[in-house]
Amino acid sequence: MSLSSHQLIDRPIPAPPTAAPEGGRAALRKARARRARQTSLPARYLGYVGYFVGAGLISGAIVHHPLDPARYTRIALYGTLIFLAATVLNEFVLTRDRPGLARVLVVIGASLALSFGIGMLSGGLQHFADFPARAAVLVPLGLVVSFIAYSIKDPDTPWRRLFSLVGLTVLLTAVVAFFGLRQVAASMGEPAEGGGHSHGSAEEPEQRKPEPQTTPAATRAPAPGGSPEDGGETEETAGHGDGHSH
Secondary structure, eight states: OOOOHHHHHHSOOOOOOOOOOTTTHHHHHHHHHHHHHHHTHHHHHHHHHHHHHHHHHHHHHHHHTTTOHHHHHHHHHHHHHHHHHHHHIIIIISOSOOOOHHHHHHHHHHHHHHHHHHHHHHHHHHTTTTSHHHHHHHHHHHHHHHHHHHHHHOTTSOGGGGGSHHHHHHHHHHHHHHHHHHHHHHHHOOOSTTTTOOOSOSOOOOOOOOOOOOOOOOOOOOOTTOOTTTTOOOHHHHTTOSSOOO
């Protein structure tokens, strides 16, 4: 059945199909991920700040612990809590993957060890001149502890990487650093008491008590009726004439 010319003219022309956006679903996923990252900027900022602040508090507490053990133990505890809070925020809240309980415990334990390893390494390097003998132990120990903890925490790093060429290199570097820094510390000698590094934590030196003022020795009272030249009574001795015999 053929259509007339009028029917062909009045027949609506179908609209061409709209082209799919470039990249399709992948582009949409990227756009949503970009918006999500922009929305979570404050949380990601707090997470990274928590890492550095926590590690800084721990490093200061480890190095200065002998000066005031009670105070710097509290500071280390605060730094540990801040570092762990940042770990939970970065590893579990701001990520799409939800690990199991076993992985959560491994990450938290490794993060705790990592915070102390970084604290020993950075604190020992920063205050080597103040505590050379102590820093000579903290620097290599912090290097080994931080490497082991990071390897355990990283999900893409297998356990055997600890015993690979990289792990052996870290171990040899720590051994060389230990003996080398010990020689440097021995040549420097221990600084004077207080290490030349006071933060107000050490006890303040006791203030010298003022010595009691000594009064001039009492002069012998002159004979009554005498003159000042021959030991007579003066104005000072006369003022004591209150009926008491001196």
